[in-house]
Amino acid sequence: MLVEKPLNIGALAKATDTKVETIRWYERVGLLPAPARTTGNYRIYDDVHLGRLSFIRRARNLGFSLDQIRALLDLAEDRDRSCDAVDVIAREHLGEVDRKIVDLQALRRELDSLIGQCRHGKVAECRIIDALAPST
Amino acid sequence: MLVEKPLNIGALAKATDTKVETIRWYERVGLLPAPARTTGNYRIYDDVHLGRLSFIRRARNLGFSLDQIRALLDLAEDRDRSCDAVDVIAREHLGEVDRKIVDLQALRRELDSLIGQCRHGKVAECRIIDALAPST
DNA sequence: TATGGACCCTGTGGTCGCTACAGGGTCAAG
DNA sequence: CTTGACCCTGTAGCGACCACAGGGTCCATA
Numbered sequence: 001m002l003v004e005k006p007l008n009i010g011a012l013a014k015a016t017d018t019k020v021e022t023i024r025w026y027e028r029v030g031l032l033p034a035p036a037r038t039t040g041n042y043r044i045y046d047d048v049h050l051g052r053l054s055f056i057r058r059a060r061n062l063g064f065s066l067d068q069i070r071a072l073l074d075l076a077e078d079r080d081r082s083c084d085a086v087d088v089i090a091r092e093h094l095g096e097v098d099r100k101i102v103d104l105q106a107l108r109r110e111l112d113s114l115i116g117q118c119r120h121g122k123v124a125e126c127r128i129i130d131a132l133a134p135s136t
Numbered sequence: 137m138l139v140e141k142p143l144n145i146g147a148l149a150k151a152t153d154t155k156v157e158t159i160r161w162y163e164r165v166g167l168l169p170a171p172a173r174t175t176g177n178y179r180i181y182d183d184v185h186l187g188r189l190s191f192i193r194r195a196r197n198l199g200f201s202l203d204q205i206r207a208l209l210d211l212a213e214d215r216d217r218s219c220d221a222v223d224v225i226a227r228e229h230l231g232e233v234d235r236k237i238v239d240l241q242a243l244r245r246e247l248d249s250l251i252g253q254c255r256h257g258k259v260a261e262c263r264i265i266d267a268l269a270p271s272t
Numbered sequence: 273t274a275t276g277g278a279c280c281c282t283g284t285g286g287t288c289g290c291t292a293c294a295g296g297g298t299c300a301a302g
Numbered sequence: 303c304t305t306g307a308c309c310c311t312g313t314a315g316c317g318a319c320c321a322c323a324g325g326g327t328c329c330a331t332a
Contacts, residue, residue: 051270066288072268114226
């Protein structure tokens with residue numbers, strides 16, 4: 001386990017493909033612990049921060065909410081606990097994703113049939129407008 | 137063309153399955169014209185408002201943004217114009233929906249394989265946590 | 273006529289996850 | 303010693319609402 005060089009916020013941002021403001025935001029909402037500061041009041045991060053932020057970013061890329069990530073991070077600390085709770089969070093999220101896909105697919109079908117009806121005439125006889133308007 | 141009874145905000149809300157606050161919000165952001173008021177300062181709506189709000193709600197249910205709906209409503213006023221612009225907005229939205237579906241499906245696959253690896257042991261050897269943690 | 277409760281009003285603050293300033297301070301290279 | 307890239311805090315904004323608080327109105331019933 002190598003100990004990396006300390007990073008300032010810009011370097012950490014680059015290393016994790018995160019905006020500087022986003023890192024400060026994670027600190028504000030308690031996802032990332034407040035790091036030490038230089039005499040000039042610059043934040044300095046170590047590899048623990050780097051690891052934690054990488055975790056957060058990967059989980060975000062998988063669509064987990066910050067609350068879910070907070071829970072996952074808490075669980076990850078407790079190395080002896082059963083990982084069932086982790087599984088529950090992941091499955092919950094998968095369920096949400098599935099629901100969203102189904103909803104969007106239904107939406108897609110409706111939109112598609114709407115668009116298929118367009119005869120490219122005047123607005124007055126536009127099927128899309130008709131379908132949205134209530135007097136039909 | 138029947139002229140409906142004037143509605144107060146609560147009745148309009150019920151008629152369009154919209155929250156009262158949402159109707160006031162649409163007025164604030166200029167989607168719904170400010171209606172007349174009673175002497176007691178209550179909003180009173182007519183069937184034009186009802187039609188417009190129904191349109192907005194249907195478009196919202198199809199996932200159009202308020203900006204897109206504003207554009208659709210503007211186009212709908214101009215009955216002689218070609219409806220191609222309407223088609224463009226709808227197709228644009230369809231494209232966004234398609235993109236979201238593709239993204240969510242990729243996400244779903246990743247999440248699914250993550251969850252499939254769970255051996256229900258201790259957090260220390262949890263594959264889900266591992267997959268999110270950076271030291272892998 | 274009084275009263276109670278259902279409705280309405282405005283204005284403000286919260287949600288989620290950031291992003292974008294403004295107005296300053298710090299630091300390292302040239 | 304100056305320049306310019308970085309950093310700091312704090313605040314406001316995004317989209318599309320939702321949820322109050324603290325008041326006013328309206329109507330039916332006692």
